[in-house]
Amino acid sequence: MRLALTLVAALIAGVSGALGLDASTDRADAAEARADSLAVVAADSLAEARRRSAVDSLLAPYAGFEAPRGVSRAEAEAWADARLAELSLEETVAQLFIVELGAVRDPDGLARMGIGGFHVSRRTPPREVLAVTNRLSRRADVPLFFSADYEWGVGTARSNFTELPAAMAYGAADRDDLAEVGGAVTALEARAQGINVLFASVADVNNNPLNPIINTRSFGEDPRRVGELAAAYVRGAQANGVLATLKHFPGHGNTDTDTHVAFAAVPGDWRSLWQTELAPYRVALDAEPGFVMSTHLWARALDDAATPATFSRVALTDVLRDSLGYDGIVTTDAMNMAAVRDRYGPRDRAVLPLKAGADVVLNETSPRRAIRYVVDAVENGELPRARVDESARRILRAKARLGLHTAPPPDRARLDRMLTEVRGARFADALTRAAVTVVRSGPLPIRRGQRVALVQMGNFDAGRPMTRLERDLGPDRAARVSSSGGGQSTAVSAAREADVAVIAMHLRVGMRLPPRLTSAQQRAVEAIRETGTPVVVAVLGSPYAAALAPPEAGVVVAYDETTRTASAVADVLRGRIEATGRLPVDVPGL
Structure with missing residues (x-):
């Protein structure tokens, strides 16, 4: 090997001599290249220092209100495996459901039976959220997810938490540091009241001006910029005690239909889907979001038949898992939305997403019946037990990574102190x-x-x-x-x-x-x-x-x-x- 390198060096020297180049010229060129490289590194370091300083300054009012620390990946894996081994089939399946508070009967009973979590209305007052998350957590043997759609921050007109503009404001400001702080502010205020999952941010590319439901909830129509801002938001949020989400996979931007009220499709071939709708995910998945949420739209590029992405194995397994390499939690969008509620019966809404590759079924209004459907599907061989265990293990591992199995419940006095002022006011103004x-x-x-x-x-x-x-x-x-x-x-x-x-x-x-x-x-x-x-x-x-x-x-x-x-x-x-x-x-x- 050493002889080969010597021969190569000699050959290069010979060529240099033949071209009239001497060693001093080579050394001068190399020195200049090194100087240029060091200048670039120094400029990048200075820019990063300035960005970090800006982020820290905007988050300074939250000093002393940091979220509980999680545990290492190895510890989380060990806890998840041990906990899963203790669960019955019904308890394992129950972990795969997050249900909407206010839309289900007997939430305390659901907590006792092992439900995976509860979704909380974003307009619920903070002290009320804290009271219900703490009460239900005491009922549960396995830690609970508590999720909320805090795309606009946690605040409302009736609280001192921070009310933030829609995602397109971040796109207009065009600054990653502001998106990162937006995720951090939302996470800190959410975790203080017991919320540990943010169903934000929106990674949809809003390239259809007639879109009635995404619109300003998107960062914009530049796919790469949407991905970069979404990644910054995820990093800010997940550094502060919550799991963040990218939604709505594989894309909800290019439609003029609201899936809350009707079923529709995303047009285009595979090339356009890859270059537009999937491009933000190719960027933002590097931030390792805890969740990716599916859309109830039919991606024509992926399925010949009219199939919501929520029920599409091509979308959730072949593309999201295999092609894009995502190994976090895949959740459906809410199953009480008309796009799926009006086209599928309760059994299909419970079983088909899991067969497609989802880990969590969100906001099914009759969870006990839905759990029974999934248990039956496992017992009759339609749904492999390994598929259910795989999802439950992901969920348990994520709960442990947040430290939900060891952290004390949020404290009312601490929440009261946080609410004495709008701590995110300077950031919201900026x-x-x-x-x-x-x-x-x-x-x-x-x-x-x-x-x-x-x-x-x-x-x-x-x-x-x-x-x-x-x-x-x-x-x-x-x-x-x-x-x-x-x-x-x-x-x-x-x-x-x-x-x-x-x-x-x-x-x-x-x-x-x-x-x-x-x-x-x-x-x-x-x-x-x-x-x-x-x-x-x-x-x-x-x-x-x-x-x-x-x-x-x-x-x-x-x-x-x-x-x-x-x-x-x-x-x-x-x-x-x-x-x-x-x-x-x-x-x-x-």
Whole structure:
């Protein structure tokens, strides 16, 4: 080997000599290359130090409220194997179900029989969450998962936990450190009240402007950027005592249907699925999320027959497990959603996901019956016992990794201390301000002395953000236009007398809540335009509504309708802060 290297070195030296190169030139080139390499490393290290400093600064208010530490992988494996050996078949199967609190009878009895966990409404007050998670944990022999859909943070208008904007705000801010802090803040506040599983973040690529249910819940339409931001969120969350989720596999972005109300399909061939819907997972799975949640949509690229991905072995086993190498917990989306509830009976909803490769069946409304169906399927040979044991072992191992089998229950006094202030306020302000996007400046910024009319409209009862926007913008006249068009004459009159008319559209994305204006509200927008007063359209929510803006109007997009978002929009309109956000989706017609 040494002789071979010597010969190669001699050959290189000979070639160098033949080309007129000498050893000193080689050494100078090598030194320059090393210097360039060291400069790159130094720059990367400095950037990482700055990012770490920014993250630590935003999380400083949570000092002293760190989540309990978990255990090593080896210890978790040993505990899971020992615990599984003690469980009966029925108890093993019960671990595979997470059920919705408030939708099942006798949750205490379910805890005693070994149910895997409970899903908690995100609007339940924190002290109530703590009381129920602690009570049910005392009933259970095996530690429980407690999950929640905290995509918008843990806070609401009625608590001092932190209310955060939708994921698209992170996409507009375009900063991984903010996504990481968002996951950390949500995790710390969730674990303080007993929640240990976050059904966030959304890894869907929202490339369909007509999507009624993902929309602003997505980071955007750039597949790689969606994956990077999702990974940052997962890292932040899982470093602070919870398991995070990527959803909805293999993708829920390219559809105009809400699976809460109907079954639908994701179009396209395998190439488009791989390049778009699956691309975020190829990036974000490196963060090792505790859960991946399936969608109830049919991916046409994967199954010839109309099969929800939740029931597709191709999707959950061949692609997610085998091709992408995921070894965490696969959960279904809620089984009480119309996309599966209206097409499949209770037995199929319990058994088919497990046969496809899921580990957890979520929110089946009759869990005892569902458990019995799965036990019967094992006993009659339809579902191998090894398949059930494999899923139960994953679940038990994940619970142990979090330290759920050793950690003391969350403390009420500690929760009370955490709630004495909104500890994530500085972060929420930083995120909302970084997200606001000026797409077209038009008459912006509003100058001192200009008369301003503020006309607001929305697709929900947006009283809180509307009131905040009125307060912080300080218009000379204000009007609100209802979904039926009520208030239009007042709005048009106010616009006619103003130097600048601000039309604020509050458009929430939610179940059975299309994020768009009614035809009556659209007519009001056109009537204001016809006054000839310069117009600024401010969209608080779905950015696709910005297409309604007159071509000469200014356009500001803010991606959510929290009160903090309203304040940030007012500051941008008045020129008090500079808008640094970018539009993370294409808006047709804009």
